[in-house]
Amino acid sequence: AQSVTQLGSHVSVSEGALVLLRCNYSSSVPPYLFWYVQYPNQGLQLLLKYTTGATLVKGINGFEAEFKKSETSFHLTKPSAHMSDAAEYFCAVRKNDMRFGAGTRLTVKP
Amino acid sequence: NAGVTQTPKFQVLKTGQSMTLQCAQDMNHEYMSWYRQDPGMGLRLIHYSVGAGITDQGEVPNGYNVSRSTTEDFPLRLLSAAPSQTSVYFCASSYSAAYEQYFGPGTRLTVT
Numbered sequence: 001a002q003s004v005t006q007l008g009s010h011v012s013v014s015e016g017a018l019v020l021l022r023c024n025y026s027s028s029v030p031p032y033l034f035w036y037v038q039y040p041n042q043g044l045q046l047l048l049k050y051t052t053g054a055t056l057v058k059g060i061n062g063f064e065a066e067f068k069k070s071e072t073s074f075h076l077t078k079p080s081a082h083m084s085d086a087a088e089y090f091c092a093v094r095k096n097d098m099r100f101g102a103g104t105r106l107t108v109k110p
Numbered sequence: 111n112a113g114v115t116q117t118p119k120f121q122v123l124k125t126g127q128s129m130t131l132q133c134a135q136d137m138n139h140e141y142m143s144w145y146r147q148d149p150g151m152g153l154r155l156i157h158y159s160v161g162a163g164i165t166d167q168g169e170v171p172n173g174y175n176v177s178r179s180t181t182e183d184f185p186l187r188l189l190s191a192a193p194s195q196t197s198v199y200f201c202a203s204s205y206s207a208a209y210e211q212y213f214g215p216g217t218r219l220t221v222t
Contacts, residue, residue, distance in 0.1 A: 102151055
């Protein structure tokens with residue numbers, strides 16, 4: 001069965017700084033990988049996904065993630081944080097069903 | 111398209127009561143699933159369905175039942191509510207396993 005580990009339940013960055021949210025997965029075969037964002041009192045919104053092909057995937061709001069099979073990682077990055085990026089971020093892995101990490105709450109300081 | 115809809119938005123139950131959380135989608139998606147979200151634990155899969163008439167258990171199925179009689183609807187039944195089932199419940203759907211899931215707005219359930 002696949003599982004997802006997100007390193008760091010809380011990450012705090014200054015506005016304009018690099019955002020790096022870490023995600024590692026365990027799966028017997030390469031899975032499909034996703035990042036979702038959740039704003040307070042809302043549902044989840046897809047940021048980006050990796051299924052096949054190019055290992056660097058670009059998503060909405062300037063986010064991107066790189067699939068590294070040798071490291072079983074799918075870390076999320078954004079070059080310059082904006083105040084509006086403050087939210088909770090979830091990494092997910094999917095074969096038949098979708099499993100989520102525990103989430104990382106991103107705080108952006110002015 | 112309304113997407114994925116869930117009712118009710120909020121619900122308070124007493125221990126031992128039963129109820130059904132409704133979920134519907136109008137995107138003709140084969141795959142539907144139910145999650146619960148608790149602080150610090152992310153989303154945990156309760157049950158999922160890969161098509162009408164087919165359901166399977168996820169990580170935390172105990173205390174919940176599902177059925178899938180139509181492509182559009184995937185209700186979640188709490189048989190005898192317990193305080194441990196206090197949570198936010200999300201329904202999601204997707205075209206298939208290779209595609210992203212679309213989430214409903216959630217149902218906040220409190221069991222006293």
